[in-house]
Amino acid sequence: MKTPKLLPGTENAYQYPLLIKSLLLSGVRYFPDREIVYSDISRYNYLTLNERIARLANAMEKAGVGAGDTVAVMDWDSNRYLEAYFAIPMIGAVLHHVNIRLSPDQIIYTMNHAEDDVVLVHDDFLPLIEQVAPQLETVRGYVQLTDGQNAGPTTLNVIGEYESMLAAADTEYDFPDFDENSIATTFYTTGTTGNPKGVYFSHRQLVLHTLSTAITLGSSDANALLRSDDVYMPMTPMFHVHAWGVPYIATMLGVKQVYPGRYEPNRLVQLFREEGVTFSHGVPTVLQMVLNCEEAKTTDLSGWNMLTGGSAPTQALSAQMAERGINFVTAYGMSETCPVITMVNLSDEERTLPMAEQSAARILAGVGTPLVDIRIVDAEGNDVPHDGEAVGEVVARAPWLTGGYLKEPEKSAELWEGGWLHTGDVGSINSRNTLQIKDRIKDVIKTGGEWISTIELENLISKHAAVSEVAVVGVPDERWDERPVATIVLKEGAEATPDVIKAHLKQFVDSGEIAKWAIPERIEFVYEIPKTSVGKINKKLIRSELDA
Numbered sequence: 001m002k003t004p005k006l007l008p009g010t011e012n013a014y015q016y017p018l019l020i021k022s023l024l025l026s027g028v029r030y031f032p033d034r035e036i037v038y039s040d041i042s043r044y045n046y047l048t049l050n051e052r053i054a055r056l057a058n059a060m061e062k063a064g065v066g067a068g069d070t071v072a073v074m075d076w077d078s079n080r081y082l083e084a085y086f087a088i089p090m091i092g093a094v095l096h097h098v099n100i101r102l103s104p105d106q107i108i109y110t111m112n113h114a115e116d117d118v119v120l121v122h123d124d125f126l127p128l129i130e131q132v133a134p135q136l137e138t139v140r141g142y143v144q145l146t147d148g149q150n151a152g153p154t155t156l157n158v159i160g161e162y163e164s165m166l167a168a169a170d171t172e173y174d175f176p177d178f179d180e181n182s183i184a185t186t187f188y189t190t191g192t193t194g195n196p197k198g199v200y201f202s203h204r205q206l207v208l209h210t211l212s213t214a215i216t217l218g219s220s221d222a223n224a225l226l227r228s229d230d231v232y233m234p235m236t237p238m239f240h241v242h243a244w245g246v247p248y249i250a251t252m253l254g255v256k257q258v259y260p261g262r263y264e265p266n267r268l269v270q271l272f273r274e275e276g277v278t279f280s281h282g283v284p285t286v287l288q289m290v291l292n293c294e295e296a297k298t299t300d301l302s303g304w305n306m307l308t309g310g311s312a313p314t315q316a317l318s319a320q321m322a323e324r325g326i327n328f329v330t331a332y333g334m335s336e337t338c339p340v341i342t343m344v345n346l347s348d349e350e351r352t353l354p355m356a357e358q359s360a361a362r363i364l365a366g367v368g369t370p371l372v373d374i375r376i377v378d379a380e381g382n383d384v385p386h387d388g389e390a391v392g393e394v395v396a397r398a399p400w401l402t403g404g405y406l407k408e409p410e411k412s413a414e415l416w417e418g419g420w421l422h423t424g425d426v427g428s429i430n431s432r433n434t435l436q437i438k439d440r441i442k443d444v445i446k447t448g449g450e451w452i453s454t455i456e457l458e459n460l461i462s463k464h465a466a467v468s469e470v471a472v473v474g475v476p477d478e479r480w481d482e483r484p485v486a487t488i489v490l491k492e493g494a495e496a497t498p499d500v501i502k503a504h505l506k507q508f509v510d511s512g513e514i515a516k517w518a519i520p521e522r523i524e525f526v527y528e529i530p531k532t533s534v535g536k537i538n539k540k541l542i543r544s545e546l547d548a
Contacts, residue, residue, distance in 0.1 A: 017180035018207040020248070021090045024050060027254030030228065034254055037275060038079040039261040041147050046254060049083070052166060054173040056087035059165040063141065065118055067092030067178070070186070072116040073239070074098045074125045075145050076261045080162060081238045082247055084120060089184035089203060090175045097187040097239040100125060101533030102196065108132045109195050110188045111139065113406065120145055120162065123152040124262075130155055147261075180204040186406060187239065189335045190532050198406030199335050201242075205400035208371065209338045210248040212400075216369045217249065217307075222346040223329045225305040226255070226279045233258040233271060235282030235290070236310075240534045241339040244281055244309070244331075265293035273299050283310035283535040284317055288469065291320060292492075301326055309333060309340075311536045312437055312455040314462035314470075318359035332365035332437060334423060336415065338400045342366040342374065342435050363459075365427065365435040373397040376429050381418050388430035391438055395420035426453075443539055445474035445482050452484055452518045454539075457505075460514065461486055464504045466494035471529050471537045472520065475546055484520040485546055489529055498523035 027034075028046045037043045044052075065071055071088045073095065075081050088095040096114045098107065107128070111119075115138045121129050122145040133139070133156060141159040144151045151161045159165070184203045188196035201209075217226040226232065232250040234243045238259075242248065250257050258275045260268055268290055271277060282290075287308055290296060302325025309331040321328035333339030344366040350358055368374045376384050376392040384390040401421045404412025415422060426438045438444075438453045445452040454472040461470045469489040474482035490496055505519045530538040530545075 017177055018204040019090070019175075019177065019180055020086060020184055020203050020206055021175045022207065023210060023248055023252045024053070024086060026252050029254075031254035034256045036079050036082065037256070037258045039259065039267070039271070041261070042079060044079075049079075049251075051171045052079075053083050053087045053090070054171055055166040055169040056083050057091050057173040057175065058169040059143075059160075060087065060091060060093070060118070062169070063118060063143070063159045063165075065091070065093055067182075068094075069117040070094040070096050070114055072096040072098050072111060072114070072119045072139075074100050074119065074121045074129065075238075076122060076124070077234055077238045077243070077259045077263075078145075078261060079259055080120070080145055082251070082257070082259065085238075085242070085247055086251070089206075091173075092176070092178055092182060094183050094200075095185045097185065097242070099188060099190065099196075099239050099533055100128075100237075102188075102190070104128065104132050106188075106196055108135045110198070112137050113188075113195075113198055114186055118143065118159070121156075123147070126152055126154050126156070180207075185242065187241070187335070190534055190536075197408060197411065199402040200406055201338055201400065201402060205338060205402075206242070206245070206248060209245050209340070209400040210252060212370045212372070212398075213245055213340045214249045214252065216340070216343050218253075220345060222351060223344060225307055225327070225329060226250070226253070228253050228255060230278040230305070231256045231258060231276050233260060233268070233275070233277040233280050235260075235263065235268060235280045235286050237263075237534065241333070241335050244307075244333075244339055246281060265289045266295040269293060269295035269299050269301075272301070272304060278303060279305045279307075281307035281309070284308055284313040285311075285469070285531055285535045285537070287313075287321075288317060291324065292468070296324075305329075307331055307343075310534065312459070313363045314459045315359045315363055316459075316462035316467070318362050319356055322355040322359065328362055330363055330366060332435060334425075336402045336421060337396060337398065337423075338402070340369060341372045341396055341398055341401075342368050345434075347432065365437045367433050367435070371398055374429070374435060375420065376427055376435075377420075384428075386429040386431060386433070388428055388436070391426050391428050393441065394423045394425045394427045394435065394437070396423065397421065443473070445472075445484050447474070447477070447480045447482050447484070447517055450515065450517070452514075454484070456514065457484060457486070457518055457520075460505060460508050461488065461501060464496065464501060466490050466496040466500075468492075468494075469529050471539060471542055473539050473543045473546065475522075475543060480517075483522070484518065485522045485524065486520045487524045487526050487529060487542060487546075489526060496525070 120143045142156045144161045181202045186200040305327045331343040350361045384392040457472045468491040477483040530541040
C-alpha cells in the first residue's frame with residue numbers, strides 16, 4: 001500500500017504552533033474600540049485589553065512565575081479573569097480555575113493536587129483562603145484582587161494588589177513560541193463520589209475547540225447565536241470548563257464582552273438591558289432563576305440568544321423562553337470534553353414551525369460539532385442503531401478532549417477504554433444524526449427489569465402548569481429493585497397534590513410515551529432542589545436525603 005505524499009519544503013517554512021496567543025490577534029485588528037465591561041466597575045477597549053494582558057504577564061514574571069508553574073484564580077466573572085485566561089498560559093504557565101463553590105476540604109485537595117504556586121484571590125474569598133492557607137503545601141504567594149479603592153486587610157503572604165502590580169508593569173511582552181501540546185489550563189470535576197478529578201487541556205486543544213465552536217455558534221443560519229456584532233455576557237462561571245470556551249471565542253471575534261461579577265439574577269437582567277447583551281449561556285437552573293426574577297418581569301427579553309447545557313433542559317423551560325422571545329438552543333458536553341461536542345441544528349422543516357412548537361427539537365443534545373465523532377455503544381462496545389430508539393453509552397473522539405485525569409492513570413485508562421472517551425451518559429441518535437441524552441448511567445432507574453429515564457420523566461412532569469422545578473431519582477425497592485421519586489418546587493402561588501401530578505402523568509401513559517410503572521408513587525413538594533457547585537441538580541444529595 002502506498003503512503004501519502006509528505007508536504008515538501010516544510011523544513012524552510014515557519015512551524016506555526018497553535019497557541020492561545022494567536023486568539024488575541026483578530027479582535028484588536030477587527031474592532032479595537034469594542035468594550036470589555038466588568039459590571040459597573042470598569043470598562044475599556046480591546047487595545048487596553050491586550051496592553052493589560054502584557055502587563056499581567058510582566059507582573060507574573062516579576063513575581064517569579066515562569067513556564068511550568070501553576071497560577072490559581074479565585075475570582076468572580078471579571079475582566080481580570082479574562083486577562084488571566086490569556087496571560088498565564090501565554091507565558092507557559094498553567095492556569096488553575098479554582099471552583100470557589102467547593103467545600104474548604106475539597107479546595108485544599110485541588111490546590112495541593114494541582115501544585116499551585118501563586119494564587120490570584122478576590123477580597124470576597126480572603127476569609128476562605130486564610131482558613132485553608134496553612135494546609136496549602138506549594139503556594140508561595142498571593143495576589144489580591146479588589147473591586148474597591150483599597151485592598152482588604154489579610155494575614156496572607158501578599159505579593160501585591162492586582163491593579164497596582166499592573167500599573168507598575170511594562171505594556172509590552174514578547175510572548176514566546178513553545179510546544180502547542182503544553183498544558184494551558186487545569187480544573188477539577190465536581191464529582192459526586194470521592195475527591196474531585198483534575199482535567200487538563202493544551203494550547204492546541206483550546207485553539208481547536210475555539211475554532212470549531214465559533215463555527216458552530218456563528219456559521220449556521222439554523223442557530224446563529226454569536227457573531228461579530230453580538231454582545232456577550234456569560235452566565236456560566238468562568239471557573240467552570242473555561243465558561244464553555246466562549247471567552248476565547250468572543251475575544252477572537254472582537255465582540256463586546258460584559259462580565260457580571262457575582263451572579264445575581266436581577267443584576268444579570270439589568271446588564272442585559274443596559275449593555276445591549278445579545279448572547280449568554282448557562283445551565284437550566286440559572287436560566288430559570290433569571291426568567292423568574294423581578295427585573296425579568298418588566299424587561300423585554302426578546303433578541304436574547306441563549307445557549308444551555310450541563311443538564312437536560314425541559315420542554316417547559318424551552319416554551320417559556322419562546323414566550324419571552326428568547327432564541328434558546330441546547331449544546332452538550334462535559335468537563336472532560338472542553339466542553340462543547342454537540343449543538344442543536346434545526347432542520348429546514350423545524351425552522352418553519354412556530355417557536356413554541358420547536359421546543360421538542362431545541363432541548364435535544366444536537367449534532368456533533370466540526371471535528372467531533374460521536375457513537376452510541378452497548379456494554380460490549382458495539383454500535384447500536386441510529387433509529388432514535390436504541391440506547392447505549394455516548395462515547396466520543398475530538399482533538400480537544402482531555403487526555404485523562406491528572407495523576408490518575410487508572411481512571412484515565414477507564415475514561416479512554418477502547419480509544420474512545422466514555423461520557424457515562426446514556427443516549428440515542430436518530431436518522432438525522434441528532435443525539436438525545438436519556439440519562440446519566442448512574443441515574444437511570446431500573447425497575448422490574450425495565451429502565452426509566454429520569455430526564456424524560458422530569459420533562460413530562462415539568463409540563464404541568466404548577467411546576468417550577470422538578471428532580472426525579474431512583475430509590476431502592478424490595479420488590480422492584482428501584483422506584484422513581486419526584487421532588488417538585490411549585491411556581492409562586494400555584495397549588496398541586498401528589499394525586500394531581502399522577503393524574504397529569506396518566507395522560508402520557510395513555511398516549512404510550514411512558515409505561516404505567518414510570519409514575520412515581522412518592523411525590524415530595526419542596527421549597528428548593530439541591531444543586532451542585534456549578535448549578536446542576538444534585539441527585540446524589542437528593543437520594544441521601546430521601547433515604548434518611
